[in-house]
Amino acid sequence: MNEKINTLKERLENFRDRVQSGEKKSNKWKKRWQKYSSKLYLFMGLLTMVGYCFFAFSRNFFEDDSPLKDSGIGQANVTKIGSSEVTVLSREVNEKTGYAEIFLHVDDGKDLVNKEYVVFAGEVSKQQTVKAxxxxxxxxxxxxxLTNIPEKWQLLAIDFGYNAEKKAPTSVNQVDEKQAETAKSNSQQATLYWDVRKSKTNEKLTEKPKENYLIYVISEEEKETKGRQKKLATSQKEIEEELSKIYDKIDQYSEEIQYKVGKEKEETQAEIDRLKRDIEKYDKASDEIKNEQKLMAEKLKKLAEKKKRFLLKQEN
Known part of the structure; x- marks a missing residue:
């Protein structure tokens, strides 16, 4: 009996020792936690702030990979506004002063309206109006x-459009067309976008006298006219080459028809007649090209005179 009591006593003592040992370890961990918990909370707070700053301001440090929304410049990026077509010729911005210039070419179309063009602008991401x-x-x-463009702008939206009034008809057909038209809005507009990623700042850009702008657009018109002349010359050359081939074919068929009879002769004659009709079409096209080439030459002459006049004003 005493042996059983002693055994039980030993077990109780062992259990007590284990409990006390666990309490010591627990107290040891508590002391460690109390020592380092404040530092851990501080680290977690800093980590949270760094994470927020990364997501909030990452585009200031890394390349912006959001979708590009830009209307572009040049003939490849024509914007339709009702019956008109608008092309951005060039654009520049001075981010230091918040001033920008955009040159537009507008093809008014051939509708019977007088158009009064207007423009409004704003910065999209900041939802801020820009004076235009x-x-x-x-x-x-x-x-x-554009003036007062905000610092660190991302996307400019330029609303360009017109208010329209019907022109007086100049022919009976135009009277009929005007009566046949259904009621529709007398104003049209489209938005031209300018993404900062498609822009380079020019710190020398400032507002200049109007003569400077006139000289620039005249130079652009001269460039476009010369480009048109080049295309006309190419088309004229192609027509001449095609006519040469047609005349050679006619000579060939005219030689062969002398030795043909019946249906074969009729078919060859029909082919000769078709080629002669083609000659008439090409001759007509050639005459039209020559007339337009003459007009282009006259236009260049007048543009040169106008440009010279503005250059003299600029010097004075």
Whole structure:
């Protein structure tokens, strides 16, 4: 009996020792936790702040990979506004002063309306209005001047459009067309976008006298006219080469028809007649090209005179 009591006593003592040992370990961990918990909380707080700053301001440090929304410049990026087509010729911005210039070419179309163009602008990401001024230059050319562009802008939206009034008809057909038209809005507009990623700042850009802008658009018109002349010359050369081939074919068939009879002779004659009709079409096209080439030459002459006049004003 005493042995059983002693055994039980030993077990109780062992259990007590284990409990006390566990309490010591627990107290040891508690002391460690109390020592390092404040530092851990501080680390977690700093980690949270760093994570927030990374997601909030990462585009300031890394390349912006959001979708590019830009209307572009040049003939490959024509924007339709009702019956008109608008091309951005060039654009520049001085981010230091918040001033920008956009040159537009407008093809008015052939509808029977007088169009009064207007412009408004704003910064999309900041939802901030930007002051916009529209300056008419020579025919079909406009300058948009933007001021007070906010610092660190991301995307500019330029609303360009027109208010329209019907022109008086100049022929009976136009009277009929006007009566046949259904009621529709007398104003049209489209938005031209300018993404900062498609822009380079020009710190020398400032507002200049109007003569400077006129000289620029005249130079652009000269460039376009010369490009048109080049295309006309290419088309004229192609027509001449095609006519040469047709005349050779006619000579060939005219030689062969002398030795043909019946249906074969009729078919060859029909082919000769078809080729002669083609000659008439090409001759007509050639005459039209020559007339347009003459007009282009006259236009270049007048543009040169106008440009010279503005250059003299600029010097004075």
């Amino acid at each position: 001024k529209l300056v008419p230059l020579i025919e079909n050319y406009y300058l948009v001047q």
